[in-house]
Amino acid sequence: MSIRTRSLTKTYGTTEALRGVDLDIESGGIIGLLGPNGAGKTTLVEVFEGLRTPTAGEVSVMGFDPSLESVALRQHIGAQLQATHIPDGLTAFEVLRLFASFYERSVPVEDVLERVNLNGKARELARNLSGGQKQRLAIGMALIHDPALLIFDEPTAGLDPAARRQLHEIILNLKERGRTILFTTHYIEEAERLCERVVILNRGQVVADGTPLELVRSSEGKSTIFIDVDGPFDPAPLLAVGALEQERRGAHYRFSAIDSTAVIVALGEVLRSQGVTLTDMHMHRPTLEDFYLEMVDDPEVADLAVGGESEVAVRKPVA
Amino acid sequence: MSAIRGTLELSRAYLLKTMRSRSALIWTLLFPQVWLFMFALIFRNMPDGMNARMPGLFTITAFSGAFFGVAYSLVTEREQGILRRIWVTPATATMVVIGNAVRSLVMVAASLFMQGFLARMVLGVNFGPAVWQVAVVLVFGVWAFVPLGLIMGSAAKDMRSAPAISNLIFFPMVFMSGAALPLDMLPGWLQGFGRMLPTTYLVQALEGVMVRGEGLSQQGLPLAVMLTSGFIAFGFNSLLFRWESTQPLGAKRVGTALAGLTLLYAIVALVT
Structure with missing residues (x-):
C-alpha cells in the first residue's frame, strides 16, 4: 500500500x-x-x-x-510542486547534481536527463530552458533518487x-x-x-x-445519436424505446437517449420496415468530463446507482 | 553522509549562482571598493587618515556583505519557492543555513581581500605588525554577522519588507559602532548603546591590531563576544528558519532570539 x-x-x-x-x-x-x-x-x-x-x-x-x-x-517519494521555481543560476546538470546530493542513493544525473529528454540541455542554465523543458527538469528532480x-x-x-x-x-x-x-x-x-x-x-x-x-458508465448523462437518412422517415418507433428528438433539419436528425443500445437496435428495424437508407450516423457517449461536471456541479449528489459488479465508489458528502 | 554531501553541494550551488549573477558580483565585490575610495577622499585630511578609518571600513564591508547578502538571498529563495522545493527532499534547514553561510563567508572574504589589497597597494594603508592577525579578527567578525543575516532572512516575510527591516538594523550597526564615524564623535549615551552592537567589537579588535599595534591576545574580550554572539545566533537560526513565508514565525521565538542576543551584549556593555 x-x-x-x-x-x-x-x-x-x-x-x-x-x-x-x-x-x-x-x-x-x-x-x-x-x-x-x-x-x-x-x-x-x-x-x-x-x-x-x-x-x-x-x-x-x-x-x-x-x-x-x-x-x-x-x-x-519524489515530488513536483505546483508553481515551484528551479534555481535558475544553475545548469540542468547542476540542479540535478544538487538534488541528488540530498538522498542516500541516487541514479546518475545523465540517466535522469535521458529519461526526461533533456540530454542536449545538460549545460544549459535553467533560466534559459523553455516552459516544457523546465517542467521536465522539475520531473527529473523528482526522479533523481528513483523513488x-x-x-x-x-x-x-x-x-x-x-x-x-x-x-x-x-x-x-x-x-x-x-x-x-x-x-x-x-x-x-x-x-x-x-x-x-x-x-x-x-x-x-x-x-x-x-x-x-x-x-x-455511472454517469447520469445521455448519449447523443446523429443520423442522416435518404427517404421518408418516421422516428416514432425510436421515441417509443426512450429516444428524445432534439433536432430535425431536412434529412438530419439528432436524438438523445439514456439507453443508446436500445435506440440503435430499434433504428435498424425502422430503417428496414420504412425502406429508408441510412447515409450517415455517429454517436456521442457521455465522457469522463460529463461525469466530472455532474460531480462537481452538484456536490450534494448522493449514492448514484452503480451497475453490476463495478468497483466504482461514488460517495455521499458527510456534511 | 548525504547531509555532509548535501551541505557541500548546497554551498557550491549557492556560490555558482552568485558568481553567475552580475548584480550580485557588483554589489558584493565592486561596491565595497567604491566605498574604499570614498572614505579615502572624505578622511584624507584627518590625522592618520585612512590608517585610522580602515578598521571601520572593513567592519562596514564585512557587516553589509554578510548581513544583506545572506538575508536577501534567503528571502528571495523563499519567495521563489526554491526553499519549498528543497523542503520536499531529506535536506534539513541546517543544511540550507550552512550552505548560505559558506557562500556568504567566501564572498565577504573575497570582498575584504580585494579591499585590503587595494588599500595597501593604492592608498598605502598600514595593516599593523601582522596581516594574519587582521584576517583572524575579520573571521571572528564575519562569524558574528552571518547568522544575524540568516535571522533577518527568516524574519522578513518578503522582499517588500526585507530592505526596510534590514536598513533599520544596518544603520545603527554602522553609525553607532565607530565604523562610519569615530566613536568619540558620538554623545556618551550613544557610545553606551554602541557597546551593545556586535559591529563595535569588530571595530575595537581591528583598531587594536591595525592601529594600536596590539597582539591578538589583547583582543580577548571583543573576540570572545563575537564568537559567543555567532554561536547564539546560529542556534537561533534553527528556531526561526522558515521554508515558506506562510509558516508562522511565532512572536515567542523572535522574542527569545532577540532577548538572547540583547542579554549577551547588555552584559558585555555593563562589564566594560
Missing part, C-alpha cells in the same frame, strides 16, 4: 480544505486526482509530502507518518500540446517501470488517457473514485 488515509481533515482557520478523506492507493499505476480549484487537491498532496500537518485523521505514506517522519519518508512513489501537482499546467504529450510519455514510462504516480490535473482528457484510477475531490471530500470507464 502506497497511501492510506482515514477521516483526513485539514482546516485553515475557519476554512475546511479537507473534510474526512478516506483513500487507499495500492502500489503501481497512475492515479489522477481531479477537482475544481479549491477542492483540496494541493492540500491533500502536500499532506502526503509532509508539507502540511493534518488537523485530524490518519495518514500513512509508504508506511511513514508524513508529519512525524517526513525526512525518512522523503527518501522514498517508488511520485507525486506531481499539475505537471502539465500551462504547457503546449506537444510539451504535454512529452510529459505524458515520461509518466507512462514511469508506470511501466513499476512506479506509483499520483498526479493532480485540470485536464480531464489527460486523466482519461493516462490513469487507471481517477479520484474526484470536491469541497474537500472524495466524491468519486474508480477507473475512468467505471466513472463514465
